[in-house]
Amino acid sequence: MPNSFGKLFTISTWGESHGPAVGVVVDGCPPGLPLTAAEIQSELDRRRPGQSDIVTPRKEEDRVEILSGLFEGKTTGTPISLLVRNADQRPGAYDDMREKFRPSHADYTYQAKFGVRDHRGGGRSSARETIGRVAAGAIAKKILALAGGVETRAYVTQVHDIVVPAGALQAFPTLAEIDASPVRCPHPATAAAMVERIKAVRAEGDSVGGVIECRVRNLPPGLGEPVFDRLEADLGKAMLSLPATKGFEVGSGFAGTRLRGSEHNDAFVMRGGHVHTVTNRSGGVQGGISNGEELVFRIAFKPTATILRPQQTVDIHGAQTELAARGRHDPCVLPRAVPIVEAMTALVLLDHWLRQSAQNRTFKF
Amino acid sequence: MPNSFGKLFTISTWGESHGPAVGVVVDGCPPGLPLTAAEIQSELDRRRPGQSDIVTPRKEEDRVEILSGLFEGKTTGTPISLLVRNADQRPGAYDDMREKFRPSHADYTYQAKFGVRDHRGGGRSSARETIGRVAAGAIAKKILALAGGVETRAYVTQVHDIVVPAGALQAFPTLAEIDASPVRCPHPATAAAMVERIKAVRAEGDSVGGVIECRVRNLPPGLGEPVFDRLEADLGKAMLSLPATKGFEVGSGFAGTRLRGSEHNDAFVMRGGHVHTVTNRSGGVQGGISNGEELVFRIAFKPTATILRPQQTVDIHGAQTELAARGRHDPCVLPRAVPIVEAMTALVLLDHWLRQSAQNRTFKF
């Protein structure tokens, strides 16, 4: 089931960019959860097009409809089907892509794999597919918050070569701090520079990438299922399943490879009657299992593949050709990717919470 | 099934560092494959302890026994059970760890998760668990080689702050070039420096980490299952399920976030009658599907957590204590991790090959 994710809290997304609709089915949601469409909508609004002047102007309200799994305002433990109709379709705008492969897009590989593809707006490979993830993630976030006050916070730390200064984000950022800027970087000065950069490259018909950091607090120790379903392995898979991602690192990550063991190890200490670590180079996970510290990881996003410049390419007949430059797109995907990262994180954590509960808390001998 | 990996070619590993044995069951191996224990053994020999003077001196022959799934030298399509007895056990050497949590190890998190743990040599969290992965990976590698000449080559590109010079490894390295140095870096001058560094930190009772790069050639286009089981997502999960890993990146990775789209996109070109890209910043995968170019990715390994220095920690009773320094360990895990990375890569690729074959080649309408 390549379009499903999660073992016990499972989502199955469906839909193409220019088909009638996109959606998701959530299976395994615990019963009794109060839930409204408005709660899901507020997360979708953070990822929808047209929300600011640095994202794509495509006009989509992305109104979610709950089709099943709720009774008198509460979940029943049965599948929750969520639907969002596609609205602002201009399929004619994609005629040039019917036969030409856009560089660094999924056009050629979908054609090679399936022998057929819906070329309109990328079809299934479009980021519209993530609507289902965000909608399902909204439910997971609510459960995590109710269950243990778990908070998941993603934000942009790098756009192109503009980076938040080291040590500038010690405190756990608030949602208001993050959403204060359309670029979703909680460091105001850096955010302002990022916005300028995005506007500048857009003016040149170009695009930029960057890095999103995600932190989770109040996570209990014990989540993660060695040896293959380690917490960081499932988080890594979740993030690398997002369009445009090229890398994932947890805790000290790639930079940590330059430290010695004596510098890198996180010494244990008792604090408030609980085991804690003095430092957090582990990023909240040891041996594939959460250790109760803040979970910290980062994701690399490449520059948007769609650019408004002519590019060399080939067509489905094997002829060399040029791709004309046009269309509506995000010059930088990171601002809208922030809620998607949070959603995927919540989905992984809730799934592992349920798994941990089943295996390690059901029976006491 | 947290100890199983793969959908159609599935491995299930079992065993603890100081239990009677470790092993793996392989389910879904195609029938008719000629296979000998010697072929599996040669891969195990690349990861076994004591193979050089920069790895742990623990004495383990790691002899593999095939218990099922073979008939007259060929696979039958039934499960292949592989067994390796543990030999050089010195459980007394671990008495200090019975109650104390080793910093940046899995001791505390296993205790928190399961309420019990086999403290001897890390128990299940020991890297001995990867024996089963390497044994199963040997089978996958053979099938990939027979099926399409697919070659998987991993090697060390960084140890501590010693890095292979940019552009120095353009050609696909040979196995001989890689294994020429015990550190498994195919760039001789860099390899020599790495060996020196490892010996130096070992002499100080310390440890170092680094980066392994993996490349695959002759992979057909079409492997990878969007939207969640993208090829890079499953490779990322596979690598992040290995002990001591902190990061994964494919193609341009984190460095690619500093390029513009116009610099980063891989233009398409016809070459030899096939679609190719001029550059390979995508790392051989686009939209989650292989595009026929070389697959390229890198994994970050932290410095070994076991060091020969006293460390501050707590015990299972919540008392502050100190961990004495002793034991046999690898001052740098990367040389022995090279065959493990290759094994996991082959397992992911073969699994996706079977999935691609089932869905997209079974029926032609």
Add this chain to the structure above:
Amino acid sequence: MPNSFGKLFTISTWGESHGPAVGVVVDGCPPGLPLTAAEIQSELDRRRPGQSDIVTPRKEEDRVEILSGLFEGKTTGTPISLLVRNADQRPGAYDDMREKFRPSHADYTYQAKFGVRDHRGGGRSSARETIGRVAAGAIAKKILALAGGVETRAYVTQVHDIVVPAGALQAFPTLAEIDASPVRCPHPATAAAMVERIKAVRAEGDSVGGVIECRVRNLPPGLGEPVFDRLEADLGKAMLSLPATKGFEVGSGFAGTRLRGSEHNDAFVMRGGHVHTVTNRSGGVQGGISNGEELVFRIAFKPTATILRPQQTVDIHGAQTELAARGRHDPCVLPRAVPIVEAMTALVLLDHWLRQSAQNRTFKF
């Protein structure tokens, strides 16, 4: 994923009887299949309410809408989302069930399991859930027919104590013969008696059960995955997942237990250059794998639990009470269950075809 079925051709159904809609997501459909909503609709029409005077008069058109996975009339290999809006809702008709458990229904067990339930029309436990199965099964049937002329035919052989005479159905029944009677028994005299019996018990406010037989021809040998995913095991699970089923048997079934081995064994014989069996007590499956003979199995359906007579029961407060008699229902579920059995059969067979293809036909050494 308790609401998903199949490993490679996977369906995920969702929806409640009196919610806004019911539906299904199909993942793993091979690309390039020509498909129209009308083809799916024709299967749905065989299961919909109100189609004859021996089934429930509930008015539902059950119009299917294809929301994704198709492009220019062909499948693309991406998920196919199918939606059917619920129309004839009379939720007030179920007020009596809000607090009272209907005997031999799922009311009590859903309450015990989930702590909450949608009581309207049985909610998720309603047979309306099978709309998604039939819609997805229509796709599977078409692929099986195109791929190898595989035909799946289910029909009613017993209603109450009225049984098709032994040996009366040697030839493979045609669809026209089956649908000639509203009871879907291809033996006209028996069918007529069944219709009379159903009308008679309905007049008394009572209900009856019976047996459906299913046969499949042109199935190739080799389908089925021992040791757990045997073909008959997966067929059995599929059938026993249908509402109101109480038994499943393949080939000689329960009656075969009264034969000796020398009477029961199916001798092999060459016919037309292929291996065949003289008799077919195996029912087309040996060792869990299809042997190329006709697949034959039967399913027992209990009498409909909903009856128009007052019944003793308890309510959610633990008080003894009586359930009043009212509502629209099927006095015998078998006629409408015939297309559902065919759908589930096709889903199992296609899934196993894909699995067989992946493991045993991908590589030849």
Add this chain to the structure above:
Amino acid sequence: MPNSFGKLFTISTWGESHGPAVGVVVDGCPPGLPLTAAEIQSELDRRRPGQSDIVTPRKEEDRVEILSGLFEGKTTGTPISLLVRNADQRPGAYDDMREKFRPSHADYTYQAKFGVRDHRGGGRSSARETIGRVAAGAIAKKILALAGGVETRAYVTQVHDIVVPAGALQAFPTLAEIDASPVRCPHPATAAAMVERIKAVRAEGDSVGGVIECRVRNLPPGLGEPVFDRLEADLGKAMLSLPATKGFEVGSGFAGTRLRGSEHNDAFVMRGGHVHTVTNRSGGVQGGISNGEELVFRIAFKPTATILRPQQTVDIHGAQTELAARGRHDPCVLPRAVPIVEAMTALVLLDHWLRQSAQNRTFKF
């Protein structure tokens, strides 16, 4: 993973009849369970060959070895690997089967599916594969007993046409009553007749089949996961995955199809402060979920395919031939199948217990 069973408590069996060994890996066992090899051995002893004069005289001690997952006598939550070496091998005894297909065995279908097969003693299709199931089931049974006093009891109710009289087994049979006769029927007079019948057909070189009934008491309500993983669906699959099974029915089963709804429905009643049913035609499961009544189901086993009479067959070259009569076998598989049925039942129930616990007990809103 066709050789794995269960979602959260998963077993993976491996091994051939005449390979070096057979075994099983159990993943998902809760930690902290006291466990000894002797406890597993006692279940294996109930299924091993040579235990009485009505089963095969093959000499196998079937000694189990625990290779992992235990530490100081308790489970650790990591995989439990269990190994049984094959001892009494006479591969030469099977030379006749190398090229000839035994009627109603898996010889032909394995050849058709895999293109190769281990012909010695049936290879993977041998009932020796069930050793792993019984060993794993012993663990599941212990957990169920400790957790809630759940008792699983299977016994023989029919051999050939000898049937336990209706109503003779109202009380829940004790293990002693069942094992009092080698045929494992707790009704002494019937058991004696069964033993005579088995000896008689064996003397004629023939074989017989029959029916096993299984009952479970003290099962809580709420186990079972609609809509596909209904409790009876998973039990049915488990039983139909056993060699020689041809049918499965729960509660009233096939006989219930001859009742009217008004006769078949189980009225609810309060008893001891709990909801109960007056009758139990549902067999302890309603809507796919346990209702707290006794779970009751039956399995049909065909007569043993191996008989000591010459039989008509074909060989792998497509030539008509005759199969000579020889070998050691069970003239009736049911006595040894009793512990296997109990094992599979326990595995299904424990798996569903864990699933129910995860989804419906983890969070309370």
